[in-house]
Amino acid sequence: MPVGEPSRPYVICPVCGHVFRATYASTYVTVGREADLCPKIPGRPSDGARLIRSAVTMCPVCSFAAGEAFDDLDLTFDERHGIEERLKEDGLLKVFRKGQPPWLGFHAAEVCGKERSLRSRELGDLCLRASWVCRKEKERPFESTFQLRALRHFMRSLQEDDLIGRELSVTTYLVGELNRRLGNHREALNWYVNAGRTTEGDPRVAWLDRLIDRQSKLAKEQAA
Ligand SMILES: [Zn+2]
Numbered sequence: 001m002p003v004g005e006p007s008r009p010y011v012i013c014p015v016c017g018h019v020f021r022a023t024y025a026s027t028y029v030t031v032g033r034e035a036d037l038c039p040k041i042p043g044r045p046s047d048g049a050r051l052i053r054s055a056v057t058m059c060p061v062c063s064f065a066a067g068e069a070f071d072d073l074d075l076t077f078d079e080r081h082g083i084e085e086r087l088k089e090d091g092l093l094k095v096f097r098k099g100q101p102p103w104l105g106f107h108a109a110e111v112c113g114k115e116r117s118l119r120s121r122e123l124g125d126l127c128l129r130a131s132w133v134c135r136k137e138k139e140r141p142f143e144s145t146f147q148l149r150a151l152r153h154f155m156r157s158l159q160e161d162d163l164i165g166r167e168l169s170v171t172t173y174l175v176g177e178l179n180r181r182l183g184n185h186r187e188a189l190n191w192y193v194n195a196g197r198t199t200e201g202d203p204r205v206a207w208l209d210r211l212i213d214r215q216s217k218l219a220k221e222q223a224a
Contacts, residue, residue: 008021008022008023008024009021009022009024010022011057011069011070011071012071013059013064013070014064014070014074014075014080015059015075015080015083015084015087016059016061016062016064016084018059018060018061018062020059020060020061022057023054023057024054024057028041028051029041029042035211035214035215036128036131036132036174036177036181037128037170037174038052038135038136039132045137045138046136048136049133049136049137050102052129052133052136053102053105053133055129056105056106056108056109056126057069057070057105058104058105058108058109062087063087063093063097063104063108064083064087064112065105065106065109065112066112066113067109075116079115079116083115083116086111086112087111087112090108090111092107093107093108093111101139101142102133102134102137103130103133103134103139103142103146106126106127106129106130106146107130109126110123110130110149119157119160120153120154120156120160120161121153121157121163121171123153124150124153124154124171124174125150127146127147127150127153128146128147128150128174128178130142130146130150131143131144131150134146144182147178147181147182148178148182151175151178151179154171154174154175154178157171158172158175166204166205168198169195169198169199169205169208170205170208172194172195172198173191173195173211173212175191175194176188176189176190176191176194176195176212177215180215180218180219180222185220185223186223188215188219189216189219189223192212192215192216193216195208196209199212
C-alpha cells in the first residue's frame with residue numbers, strides 16, 4: 001500500500017452494531033513537529049488535518065468513537081449502556097452531529113473514553129489532537145477550547161496516572177506549552193522548569209531539553 005493511502009475495511013460499531021467502512025490511519029510523511037508536537041505534514045493544511053483525523057474512528061449512526069480499532073474493543077454491557085447515555089446527552093454532539101466539524105470524532109472519543117475509564121493521559125491526547133485539527137482547519141475558538149481541555153486532563157494525569165520516564169517529561173512539558181499557547185506565560189515558565197527536572201539530562205530526550213530551552217525563552221519574552 002502506498003504511503004498515505006488509508007485502508008478502509010468494514011467495521012462493526014460495538015455500541016449500535018452499524019456496519020460501515022472506516023478509514024484507518026496509515027503511516028504518513030511528516031517534516032518535523034510544531035512546539036506542541038503537532039506533526040508538520042507536507043501539502044495543504046486540510047490534508048494534514050484529514051490524516052490526523054484518521055486516528056479516530058466514529059460510527060456515523062450513534063457517534064461512538066475511539067482511537068483503537070473497533071475489532072479490538074470488548075465493551076461490557078454496562079459500558080455500552082453508559083456510552084449510549086453519554087452520547088445522547090452530550091451538548092456538543094447535539095449541536096454539531098449533523099454538521100460533522102473536523103474535530104467531532106476526537107470529542108466523541110473523549111466522551112466515550114470517560115465511560116471506558118481511559119487514563120487522563122489518553123483523554124488529554126485526544127483533546128490535543130483535536131486542537132491540532134482545529135489549527136490546521138483555522139477553527140480558532142475551538143482550538144483554544146480543546147487546548148484547555150487537554151491541559152486539564154494532563155494536569156490530572158500528572159496527579160493520578162503514575163507517569164514515568166519519557167511520558168512524564170513530555171506530559172509535563174505539554175502542560176507548559178499549552179499554558180503558553182493559552183496566554184498563561186508565567187505558569188508556562190514554571191512548568192517548563194518542572195519538565196526540565198524530569199529529563200535529568202537523559203540523552204534519549206535531548207530533543208525535549210532543546211524544546212524546553214527554546215519555548216522558555218519565548219515564554220519569557222511574551223511574559224515581559
Ligand atoms: Zn454506532
